[in-house]
Amino acid sequence: MPQRNLTERLYNLRRDRSSGYEKPYKPALLLSLIDLIERGDIIRNQILLTDDLISRYKDCIAIVGSADDVTKIAYPFWHLAGDGIWVLYDFSGQPLYRPAQEGIGSLSVKRIRESMHHASLDEQLFIALNRPIERNLLRDAIISRYFPKHRDKLRASRADFLQQSEDKADDGGALENDPARSAAFSKTIKCVYDFQCAACGIRLRYQDLNLVDACHLVPFSLSFNDHPSNGVALCKNHHWALDRHLIAPERVAGQLIWKSSKRLDPRTDDQHLLIELEGQPLLLPRDEDFYPADASIEWRMERLLG
Numbered sequence: 264m265p266q267r268n269l270t271e272r273l274y275n276l277r278r279d280r281s282s283g284y285e286k287p288y289k290p291a292l293l294l295s296l297i298d299l300i301e302r303g304d305i306i307r308n309q310i311l312l313t314d315d316l317i318s319r320y321k322d323c324i325a326i327v328g329s330a331d332d333v334t335k336i337a338y339p340f341w342h343l344a345g346d347g348i349w350v351l352y353d354f355s356g357q358p359l360y361r362p363a364q365e366g367i368g369s370l371s372v373k374r375i376r377e378s379m380h381h382a383s384l385d386e387q388l389f390i391a392l393n394r395p396i397e398r399n400l401l402r403d404a405i406i407s408r409y410f411p412k413h414r415d416k417l418r419a420s421r422a423d424f425l426q427q428s429e430d431k432a433d434d435g436g437a438l439e440n441d442p443a444r445s446a447a448f449s450k451t452i453k454c455v456y457d458f459q460c461a462a463c464g465i466r467l468r469y470q471d472l473n474l475v476d477a478c479h480l481v482p483f484s485l486s487f488n489d490h491p492s493n494g495v496a497l498c499k500n501h502h503w504a505l506d507r508h509l510i511a512p513e514r515v516a517g518q519l520i521w522k523s524s525k526r527l528d529p530r531t532d533d534q535h536l537l538i539e540l541e542g543q544p545l546l547l548p549r550d551e552d553f554y555p556a557d558a559s560i561e562w563r564m565e566r567l568l569g
């Protein structure tokens with residue numbers, strides 16, 4: 264779909280006018296989504312109804328909504344499917360929303376989370392929203408069409424949102440400390456590794472918090488490389504060990520495995536956690552594009568304490 268058609272589609276969202284004016288929910292949800300994409304929270308076209316999205320949506324509604332607007336995100340989330348903005352898929356891969364199915368009962372965040380595997384944006388729209396120039400054009404189009412009076416407040420709110428960095432210091436206090444860059448890397452790595460430690464497999468999430476760290480293989484201060492292939496998700500223990508060159512990934516016969524330092528002493532119980540890792544496979548992302556790059560692996564192996 265060319266840009267013009269995308270803009271037209273965004274201009275013509277069907278909105279509830281039952282209370283005498285157009286409700287702001289759908290365009291506010293789209294703006295929220297665009298902000299999350301810009302911040303690096305959404306890197307693949309599999310969108311979930313996350314707490315971050317809900318929180319951003321409430322911020323937007325607080326600016327563009329009126330007093331009697333409810334902030335139930337479930338409604339616009341569901342009904343954007345009817346505008347062809349995205350397709351909601353259930354856990355068997357079938358579309359969840361059907362046009363004739365308006366009265367599906369009471370929608371709720373819980374209900375959507377239980378029944379929806381993910382939402383996929385129109386592919387062309389997703390591509391456009393990942394290109395900064397097109398993203399800005401589409402954002403401006405939405406604001407001009409639906410919220411021209413709130414342009415300044417929306418801009419200020421967005422700047423605040425983009426500056427919030429979820430994680431203070433990756434890499435033990437990153438030398439090149441750009442919070443937005445570092446937060447984007449962190450989010451990307453955690454997502455592609457599905458919040459799981461690539462060494463022990465622990466995955467612990469509590470509300471918006473999670474246990475794993477996003478670690479650079481070659482430190483950013485040396486490589487200036489934030490591509491996911493220069494990173495790995497590790498729990499605090501294994502992050503600590505990687506930083507001290509007590510463990511490192513290695514490629515053996517095409518497989519990525521962990522090596523542990525020969526300096527670790529098998530006679531001491533407290534080093535077993537690391538020694539037992541020797542020869543174990545890395546728990547890798549599903550998408551091979553995000554596997555650690557050979558150059559990054561070699562950098563680590565060269566420094567493994569021998």
Ligand SMILES: [Zn+2]
Binds near residue numbers: 465498500501
């Ligand atoms: Zn671990």
